[in-house]
Amino acid sequence: MDVSAGDVQGVPFALPDEQGGGSGPGRQPQAVQGTRSEREPQAALRRRWRTASLACGWRFPDDWDVAEVDLVCSAVARSGLDGAGAALVALAHARAAAGTGLEETLGDLAALHGVLQVGAGTSAGEPSHADTLDAIAEAADVDALPTRLLRIVAVAWAEVALNDVGATEVHDSLTGLPTQAYLRTRLAELYREAARDGVCVAEGHVLMVISLGFDDTAVYLRPAGMILAADVLRQVFDGGESHAVLGASTVVAVVPRSDEVARRAVRLRRDLTERFAVDPQLAEAGSARVNVVRLPSSHDDACDLLESLAAR
Numbered sequence: 001m002d003v004s005a006g007d008v009q010g011v012p013f014a015l016p017d018e019q020g021g022g023s024g025p026g027r028q029p030q031a032v033q034g035t036r037s038e039r040e041p042q043a044a045l046r047r048r049w050r051t052a053s054l055a056c057g058w059r060f061p062d063d064w065d066v067a068e069v070d071l072v073c074s075a076v077a078r079s080g081l082d083g084a085g086a087a088l089v090a091l092a093h094a095r096a097a098a099g100t101g102l103e104e105t106l107g108d109l110a111a112l113h114g115v116l117q118v119g120a121g122t123s124a125g126e127p128s129h130a131d132t133l134d135a136i137a138e139a140a141d142v143d144a145l146p147t148r149l150l151r152i153v154a155v156a157w158a159e160v161a162l163n164d165v166g167a168t169e170v171h172d173s174l175t176g177l178p179t180q181a182y183l184r185t186r187l188a189e190l191y192r193e194a195a196r197d198g199v200c201v202a203e204g205h206v207l208m209v210i211s212l213g214f215d216d217t218a219v220y221l222r223p224a225g226m227i228l229a230a231d232v233l234r235q236v237f238d239g240g241e242s243h244a245v246l247g248a249s250t251v252v253a254v255v256p257r258s259d260e261v262a263r264r265a266v267r268l269r270r271d272l273t274e275r276f277a278v279d280p281q282l283a284e285a286g287s288a289r290v291n292v293v294r295l296p297s298s299h300d301d302a303c304d305l306l307e308s309l310a311a312r
Helices: 039-055 067-079 085-097 102-121 129-139 147-167 180-197 216-236 260-277 280-285 299-310
Strands: 205-214 242-246 250-256 286-294
Touching (some): 039 067, 039 102, 067 102, 085 102, 085 147, 102 129, 102 147, 180 242, 180 299, 205 216, 205 260, 205 299, 216 242, 216 250, 216 260, 216 280, 250 299, 260 286, 280 286
Antiparallel strands (some): 205 250
16 A cells, blocks of 8 residues: 555544544544644654554553654655655664564554554544554554565664674573584584694593583572583683583583693582582582593584583
8 A cells, every 4th residue: 555645744543642632523633734844744643653553562662762763754754654665774773773573673664554554544533542543453464564665674674683693692691601503613613623634633622521410309400500610610711712501401611632631620520519519509409520521533423422412
């Protein structure tokens, strides 16, 4: 459906809670006179759009107001929704940057589309507030959005969202350690280097593994145990070693193979025991095992090893 600027100039319906009281039933909507400021129809559209978006499922009212909303209202007032592509792109960027999900962003666009559809279809007496919202809710269907608008908003949202994902470090939120995906990449680098130099990875590196065990009745203590294990691992191996968290109960480090490995494994066991002893519940219900694991001959086998450790 094409929507022209004239569809919003006349303020075709009013929502009483937004307008400070609406016209009585049966009154004709008042047209905006040519002498009125251009800001008035934009402000009216903005109020109706916000009310419609909240009624259609926008979850946090305080997050709706961004400067780009005014750009969209201005563009729609000038050129209609089809002519507001650039402003909608800016709004989609702002929504993604603020952490708004794609579904909610498209729902907000559908609310605007519903407002304009209901406004364009109002020809007689002004409907009641409830009837108006019901009509908008029925019209505000994401599946009914023009394909072009749906595409440009979704693509614009994804541009920012994917950039944010690419800029995010691959770290586990609980322990702060890198994830298994990171460790696979790091191991791939080691295996490529070893192949170039004609040596075996296992000759130069080993896998230091901390595995936690908890009684079935105390699994709720596991997150605390993982935080302690990650902290101890970082303290003992505080150089260029590659750390990672595997699954729900295992943290590991890829460390250079040397005479220091055995001594550091002993220190890991001692420090973990001391840290667990601080909390009587952890000391009673949990345990930590430290193992030095030989790396396999190929990267694929190393990835299989990580999977088996993560499944513990």
